[in-house]
Amino acid sequence: MAIKNMFTKQKPKKIKYATIPSEAAKQDVPEGIMQKCPKCKKIMYTRELQKNLHVCFGCGYHYPMRAHERIKSLLDEGSFRELDAGLSTANPLQFPDYEEKIAADRKKTGLNEAIVTGVGSIDGYPSAFAFMDSSFRMGSMGSVVGEKITRAVEEAIRLRIPFIIFTASGGARMQEGVLSLMQMAKTGAAFKRLSDRGGLIVSVMTHPTTGGVSASFASLGDFNFAEPGALIGFAGRRIIEQTIREKLPEDFQTAEFLLKCGQLDAVLHRSEMKEKLSFLLDIHQTGGGER
Amino acid sequence: MTGLEFEKPVRDLQEKIAELKKFTSTSEVDLSDEIEKLELRLKKLEDDIYNSMTPWDRVQMARHPNRPTTLDYISYLFEGFFELHGDRTYGDDAAIVAGIAKYHGQPVTVIGHQRGRDTKENIQRTFGMPHPEGYRKALRLMKQAEKFNRPIICLIDTKGAYPGKAAEERGQSEAIARNIFEMAGLTVPVICVVIGEGGSGGALALGVGDRLFMLENSTYSVISPEGAAALLWKDAGLAKRAAETMKITAPDLRALGIVDEIIPEVRGGAHRDAKRQAELMDEVLKPAIKQLLTMEQTSLVDQRYEKYKRIGGYAEQTTGLKD
Numbered sequence: 001m002a003i004k005n006m007f008t009k010q011k012p013k014k015i016k017y018a019t020i021p022s023e024a025a026k027q028d029v030p031e032g033i034m035q036k037c038p039k040c041k042k043i044m045y046t047r048e049l050q051k052n053l054h055v056c057f058g059c060g061y062h063y064p065m066r067a068h069e070r071i072k073s074l075l076d077e078g079s080f081r082e083l084d085a086g087l088s089t090a091n092p093l094q095f096p097d098y099e100e101k102i103a104a105d106r107k108k109t110g111l112n113e114a115i116v117t118g119v120g121s122i123d124g125y126p127s128a129f130a131f132m133d134s135s136f137r138m139g140s141m142g143s144v145v146g147e148k149i150t151r152a153v154e155e156a157i158r159l160r161i162p163f164i165i166f167t168a169s170g171g172a173r174m175q176e177g178v179l180s181l182m183q184m185a186k187t188g189a190a191f192k193r194l195s196d197r198g199g200l201i202v203s204v205m206t207h208p209t210t211g212g213v214s215a216s217f218a219s220l221g222d223f224n225f226a227e228p229g230a231l232i233g234f235a236g237r238r239i240i241e242q243t244i245r246e247k248l249p250e251d252f253q254t255a256e257f258l259l260k261c262g263q264l265d266a267v268l269h270r271s272e273m274k275e276k277l278s279f280l281l282d283i284h285q286t287g288g289g290e291r
Numbered sequence: 292m293t294g295l296e297f298e299k300p301v302r303d304l305q306e307k308i309a310e311l312k313k314f315t316s317t318s319e320v321d322l323s324d325e326i327e328k329l330e331l332r333l334k335k336l337e338d339d340i341y342n343s344m345t346p347w348d349r350v351q352m353a354r355h356p357n358r359p360t361t362l363d364y365i366s367y368l369f370e371g372f373f374e375l376h377g378d379r380t381y382g383d384d385a386a387i388v389a390g391i392a393k394y395h396g397q398p399v400t401v402i403g404h405q406r407g408r409d410t411k412e413n414i415q416r417t418f419g420m421p422h423p424e425g426y427r428k429a430l431r432l433m434k435q436a437e438k439f440n441r442p443i444i445c446l447i448d449t450k451g452a453y454p455g456k457a458a459e460e461r462g463q464s465e466a467i468a469r470n471i472f473e474m475a476g477l478t479v480p481v482i483c484v485v486i487g488e489g490g491s492g493g494a495l496a497l498g499v500g501d502r503l504f505m506l507e508n509s510t511y512s513v514i515s516p517e518g519a520a521a522l523l524w525k526d527a528g529l530a531k532r533a534a535e536t537m538k539i540t541a542p543d544l545r546a547l548g549i550v551d552e553i554i555p556e557v558r559g560g561a562h563r564d565a566k567r568q569a570e571l572m573d574e575v576l577k578p579a580i581k582q583l584l585t586m587e588q589t590s591l592v593d594q595r596y597e598k599y600k601r602i603g604g605y606a607e608q609t610t611g612l613k614d
Contacts, residue, residue, distance in 0.1 A: 174514065
């Protein structure tokens with residue numbers, strides 16, 4: 001305290017009551033109506049954001065997209081016929097607490113599992129599809145995800161149509177142990193079967209595509225694409241940093257980083273996704289899937 | 292000899308017998324009756340301990356520093372192994388060894404993960420954890436085997452693919468995925484044997500084949516028990532529990548229908564007698580190759596597809612439980 005201030009009368013401090021912001025207020029915006037971009041903090045109307053395919057107006061951040069929203073944004077209206085919606089896990093290893101977790105996510109997401117598969121069309125071009133949904137168990141791959149992909153690929157073979165997959169997954173599902181690991185082999189073998197029959201395979205990796213999913217079907221397209229900013233990689237950042245004892249660059253394992261490393265055909269903005277897929281389907285009408 | 296914790300009672304008794312033997316030879320007292328009794332007890336104790344190994348005991352055995360490696364088995368099982376190097380694109384990964392050899396007169400291609408047998412070699416071989424160029428070398432030689440109609444034998448022994456910056460930059464995911472994809476379509480017989488640790492995608496990249504065998508005390512898992520414990524229960528100390536829950540031992544995987552046959556181990560573990568262990572492997576490998584060589588190329592690939600198609604446990608609403 002400065003000396004001159006010692007002689008001035010001290011004003012009694014105004015008592016301030018601490019207000020603890022509620023969880024909702026912390027987000028700065030009323031829940032539901034508006035949303036704040038986690039990257040550039042821009043506040044936007046949820047409805048406008050939806051119309052913009054969940055891409056931030058400010059910085060172009062791609063929000064995770066639910067499976068049914070992707071279907072709506074890409075496929076011809078009313079063309080989608082879902083396959084194997086009734087498949088659900090049977091807790092094959094009798095893993096403790098697993099069924100409860102699945103039940104909770106079912107309720108939360110309205111999905112049976114972390115993937116929706118089916119047959120539909122884009123601009124009239126038919127294709128089989130698989131859309132992973134990261135809101136269900138982080139999109140992790142267990143027996144059901146593996147089986148649904150395999151059956152959808154078999155449907156593509158049967159109908160002689162291409163197969164397009166959107167991946168969003170943290171990797172193999174721990175609670176199904178080695179059975180999850182074997183789904184990498186199962187889906188990989190199905191992709192090989194379709195490929196050997198001349199079928200077109202397109203993989204679009206969205207945030208995140210890591211571990212056993214990136215090390216199997218996600219990397220096995222004739223065309224491998226990614227959405228901007230998506231995290232894609234095999235090993236986790238922390239384990240790599242511990243192993244090599246150095247800090248990794250900020251953009252490590254992003255879609256842009258992988259493009260630079262030669263691991264992707266292109267990074268596609270969500271606004272151009274439909275157009276580019278439509279072009280690929282058009283180009284492969286002769287040869288490829290229609291052979 | 293390096294012993295494991297669960298083997299301590301055996302070691303203690305062995306030491307006691309040795310002591311008594313020494314005492315008998317140097318003093319007037321004859322303890323041979325006593326020694327005989329103890330040796331009988333030792334046999335029973337060994338039976339008890341090695342016949343009731345827990346999953347965690349097996350994890351320790353699979354990681355034993357003296358456990359025979361791919362090159363050890365190659366020297367006992369094959370004639371004239373000729374090692375071949377490089378992926379023709381980037382480099383030669385010493386974490387995977389590969390080459391051509393003869394197996395009972397039959398030309399084969401042999402590929403396996405290779406751990407180091409000491410620290411220096413472990414550094415050179417990155418502890419048997421491959422980079423993409425390792426998997427690409429393996430694939431190159433598998434395609435070569437296919438061209439010349441040679442069966443392929445893969446020996447699996449890795450903690451996993453190497454988690455490094457360079458590995459990611461060069462496409463670790465793609466390399467593993469590509470191997471899985473291509474192995475599914477190989478028109479020659481492929482036999483895979485887990486000889487130590489089968490760690491995740493890094494193991495599977497050499498693991499898609501017509502037959503999967505596991506040594507009795509080897510493990511095969513989607514993640515290490517330590518990793519699983521850290522991820523699931525936020526406590527790497529619960530690895531022991533994870534080893535049990537995750538079903539990673541040969542008997543567990545046999546029960547799940549993933550492993551075709553368990554290759555029994557020398558009592559006390561493969562490291563006790565690598566040569567004898569190779570003989571035990573031979574007894575399973577030889578008839579398997581013979582049988583697969585009689586199959587048509589297309590039915591081989593179809594059968595391999597069906598084998599993987601069956602794996603998984605799920606329920607189907609309309610038809611009930613399917614296995």
